[in-house]
Amino acid sequence: MSVRMKQLYLALPIVLSLGGASVNAREVIPLKVDAQNIAATQAMVGDQPGLFMFDSGIGTSSITPATAKRIGCIPWGKVTGFRAIGERLDLSRCNTTSVTVGAFRVSMPQVVVIDLEKFMGPSARKFSGILGLDLFAGQIVTLDVADNRVVLEDHQSLAEIRRAGTEVPIRLVRAAEGAALTVDLGVPTRQGLLWMEIDTGNYGPSLIDRKAAALVSLDASKTTRQDWRVTPKPGLESSGTAVVRDLILDGDLGRDVLRHWVVTVDLATGHGWIKQSKQ
Known part of the structure; x- marks a missing residue:
C-alpha cells in the first residue's frame, strides 16, 4: 500500500x-x-x-x-x-x-x-x-523485497526453492466473498500461531493487534514504535519495528521485516517457503 x-x-x-x-x-x-x-x-x-x-x-x-x-x-x-x-x-x-x-x-x-x-x-x-x-x-510467486522483484516460478524452480528454503505455515486469505487474495504467515507463540499478513506495500512499521502484542514481546500500552524480532521457524530470523493498534487481524508484516527474507508462496495449494535474504 x-x-x-x-x-x-x-x-x-x-x-x-x-x-x-x-x-x-x-x-x-x-x-x-x-x-x-x-x-x-x-x-x-x-x-x-x-x-x-x-x-x-x-x-x-x-x-x-x-x-x-x-x-x-x-x-x-x-x-x-x-x-x-x-x-x-x-x-x-x-x-x-x-x-x-x-x-x-x-x-x-x-x-x-x-x-x-x-x-x-x-x-x-x-x-x-x-x-x-x-x-x-x-501461480507460484516469490516476493523478494531486498532485490525489488517478484518472480513467477515454475515447478522446476520450485523444486530448487524447496531444497534451499524452509517450509512455513501460510494461509491464503480470500476476503470479500473470495474475491480478494492476500497471504498470512503463521508466527508461533506460546498460545499458538498468529496469522500475520505479508504486506510488501507497508513501508512503515509492522502492525500488531493489541491482544496479540504480549505474545510477540511487545508492550500493548505503547502507541509508539517498538523494536521486535520475528522467527516463524528456527533459523529464519528477522527484525524491525512494530506499532501496536486495535486491528481486525493479528498483524501485518511490513518491508522492514520482509527484506530479511525471500518468500515463496504457492497461490494454488497454499504452501509457503522462506529463505534468508543474502542482503
Whole structure:
C-alpha cells in the first residue's frame, strides 16, 4: 500500500477476483523504487500502458479513475473492503479486462477503481493503479523485497526453492466473498500461531493487534514504535519495528521485516517457503 496510507497505519485489503492463467517458465518482474521508496512496475491494462505500484497486501488489484477512462470504463457498482483498523471502504469497479506484466498476461473479471491521489496526494499522479497477489492467483510467486522483484516460478524452480528454503505455515486469505487474495504467515507463540499478513506495500512499521502484542514481546500500552524480532521457524530470523493498534487481524508484516527474507508462496495449494535474504 502507499507510503502515506501505511504511515497512517491503514492497511487496505479491498476486493477483486481474476481469471485463470498459466506460467510455463520462470518470469522475473523487476520493481523500480522511486524517490519516495515506492516499488512499482510497468504494466498494461487492456491496451493502455502505465506505472503500477506492487502491493501484496492490497487484496485486489486496482486502477485509477484516469486509467478507467482511458480503457473506456465507466465505474459502476460497489465493492466493499475493510482497512486493518476496521474502517469500511466502498469502491466501484470495471468489468473484464486484461492485465499484462512482462510476459505474463491474465484476464481479470473485474478491477477496482481507486482514487490514489486522495490517499497519497499529488505524488500519486504518476501511477495508473496498484497490482496485488490476486493478479497471480493459482501461480507460484516469490516476493523478494531486498532485490525489488517478484518472480513467477515454475515447478522446476520450485523444486530448487524447496531444497534451499524452509517450509512455513501460510494461509491464503480470500476476503470479500473470495474475491480478494492476500497471504498470512503463521508466527508461533506460546498460545499458538498468529496469522500475520505479508504486506510488501507497508513501508512503515509492522502492525500488531493489541491482544496479540504480549505474545510477540511487545508492550500493548505503547502507541509508539517498538523494536521486535520475528522467527516463524528456527533459523529464519528477522527484525524491525512494530506499532501496536486495535486491528481486525493479528498483524501485518511490513518491508522492514520482509527484506530479511525471500518468500515463496504457492497461490494454488497454499504452501509457503522462506529463505534468508543474502542482503
